Amino acid sequence: MKHSFACSRYAWLLLGIAVSTALSQETRRDPKLAFQRAVTAYNQANFEQALEQFNRIVERGSQDELYTSSLFMQGQSLYQLGQYSQATEAFNRLLEANAKSRYVDYAHYALGMIAFKENNHAEAASEFIWVLDFAETPALRDKAAKLAETLFNDYLQPNDLRRKLRRNYLGENGLALLAIVLAKNEYAQGRRSEGQKIVDNFLRAHPNTRFSKQLEQLKISPQQEFSSPxxxxxxxxxxxxxxxxxxxxxxxxxxxxxxxxxxxxxxxxxxxxxxxxxxxxxxxxxxxxxxxxxxxxxxxxxxxxxxxxxxxxxxxxxxxxxxxxxxxxxxxxxxxxxxxxxxxxxxxxxxxxxxxxxxxANREMKGRALAEYAVRYLNCRRFATFAPQDEYGQQMTDGLSAAVDSLGGQIVTQKWYYEGTEDYGKQFKGIRAAAFGLDLADTLNLSPGARSMKGIRSASVVEEVATPVTSIHALFLPLYHEDITLIAPQRAYYNIQGVLLGGDDWQWIATERMRELRPYIDGAVFPSDYFVDWQSxxxxxxxxxxxxxxxxxxxxxxxxxxxxxxxxxxxxxxxxxxxxxxxxxxxxxxxxxxxxxxxxxxxxxxxxxxxxxxxxxxxxxxxxx
Structure with missing residues (x-):
């Protein structure tokens, strides 16, 4: 059997090598067909497959007629995969390889988008300004103009504009946009004459930019339009x-x-x-x-x-x-x-x-809100808690306990565990003991304050998990989501009935894990800061x-x-x-x-x-x- 498995693995390895070799040979025989297949994969959002094929063409070297096209698509594929540093490298290699390529405009635009996603706003503005002034495609220039204007107005300070923009990327349209922002800043500071001087000097030197009308309008705009933001x-x-x-x-x-x-x-x-x-x-x-x-x-x-x-x-x-x-x-x-x-x-x-x-809401408030729901809507009166012995567990438990007390309920018992614990039998047995002690007190018609558990607790009932705990109406487990996998099944094993109440971390159980744990956690109720009904x-x-x-x-x-x-x-x-x-x-x-x-x-x-x-x-x- 082992021999068969090893042969199978070897066969798959040979098959992979054969496929890879065949693709490489196909790339050498007909690079245009390989490029077209890579583009098709890209258009179908198979970015990893597309990237693999573009990589093969790029590896053929700059002498290949599809080299710059493949470099650009390599960068686009990497961008779609979120691999921004590698995408930046690909686009820069394209710019170095062929400054006259028809993809240069789009490479600069893509570099601007990457810089924006990486919160490098000055670099993003520089790239968009380059496109604004030097790109040949009107639609791309218009998109770049809007993005550059947004960055100038919402993300960059006047000092950033003066110090961080790439000067060699500034053409007359980029300079016009810069003049508008700097002039508006002077107006907003109450220095209208200084702002007017920026506008006049620029229009004298560059009277025919795409922003000329906007600059002329600035000169006659009322002062209140430039109030400081x-x-x-x-x-x-x-x-x-x-x-x-x-x-x-x-x-x-x-x-x-x-x-x-x-x-x-x-x-x-x-x-x-x-x-x-x-x-x-x-x-x-x-x-x-x-x-x-x-x-x-x-x-x-x-x-x-x-x-x-x-x-x-x-x-x-x-x-x-x-x-x-x-x-x-x-x-x-x-x-x-x-x-x-x-x-x-x-x-x-x-x-x-x-x-x-x-x-x-803070942890205490979430504990309170959960207790109020359990008492008022689920008719719970007796509670047990089982929480991690840390600040989170303590604060959640304190909030719920205080609310239960104020609403006339009862905390029957509280148990704790430390990080790294795997066997929680001692705690669950303690909860069972407290519950059966409560049952016995009820049977003997003793008040909880007067009874003594010593000598009354039945060890056999506590140990015999087939007997369910029903006198506790709700068990509060403010657990970390990774601990639920271990603790929820043990709660079922120790046969503790009643409503299951969780903490706010329960929301982040992975969907697959939630399905696996469904027999143990279905019906659990818990508080949360965040919920959006995406189907509404x-x-x-x-x-x-x-x-x-x-x-x-x-x-x-x-x-x-x-x-x-x-x-x-x-x-x-x-x-x-x-x-x-x-x-x-x-x-x-x-x-x-x-x-x-x-x-x-x-x-x-x-x-x-x-x-x-x-x-x-x-x-x-x-x-x-």
């Missing part, structure tokens, strides 16, 4: 270990900024206090000033110090990680600048002061529009970034332009229908009290409240 500081981990989450948050914020006019109506309908606020002003200029924390607390603090040292910053959004969020929140509080923490769920962050707002009309429309505009499918951090930016910008649009006004507007938010779920700060110590209650049913997650 309201500037919101954003601190996110755009590089380092948390870069993926940080970039998704940033992407969601950019989408909110790009669509904010259509979103502003939601704010009036979402806040019970909105009548006290001025009408929305869609014309107010809002700028997001983004800084990279580099996924470190020190980086976050340095970013906060820079932003808080700028008197034009009226509010802050950030960070991602709990410790970094707490650190920058303390600095913002000290400066009297409102800060909206978009992700963190740790307890105590808003205790730093009245300028700190937490967009996700609102969910479908959001996802379609987001994909179209941002080129990515929204995930939870995209949605949280979107909601955070919307909240802050809509406070500004409704007349809150000073830090104290923004703080007051945020404090009055009550029932805002965020994409991730309801957001309410009013009467909740500035922690969002909106919690989604979810349930696992048939290996799917549904919102039940």
């Amino acid at each position: 309201a500037r919101i500081g954003v601190i996110l981990p755009l590089s380092g270990i948390d870069a993926e989450a940080g970039q998704a948050l940033h992407r969601g914020m950019r989408y909110a900024q790009m669509t904010r006019r259509s979103n502003s109506r939601q704010f009036a309908q979402a806040s019970t206090s909105s009548a006290a606020l001025p009408a929305a002003n869609d014309e107010v200029a809002i700028e997001l000033v983004v800084r990279d924390s580099e996924s470190s607390v020190v980086g976050a603090i340095k970013s906060a110090q820079l932003l808080l040292g700028d008197p034009s910053i009226v509010a802050i959004i950030g960070e991602y990680e709990n410790s970094a969020s707490s650190a920058i929140a303390a600095l913002a509080q000290e400066k009297g600048i409102p800060i909206l923490v978009p992700v963190s769920t740790a307890n105590g962050i808003t205790s730093l002061g009245e300028y700190v707002f937490q967009m996700n 009309e609102r969910g479908r429309q959001f996802r379609i529009a987001y994909r179209k505009m941002m080129g990515a499918t929204p995930d939870r951090f995209d949605v949280m970034g979107y909601d955070a930016a919307n909240l802050m910008m809509q406070c500004l649009e409704r007349g809150s332009r000073k830090p104290d006004q923004i703080r007051e507007a945020l404090a009055q938010v009550d029932g805002y229908p965020g994409m991730k779920g309801e957001i309410s700060f009013k009467n909740s110590h500035r922690v969002n009290r909106g919690v989604n209650i979810l349930q696992m049913l048939n290996a799917e997650i549904k919102r039940v409240k």
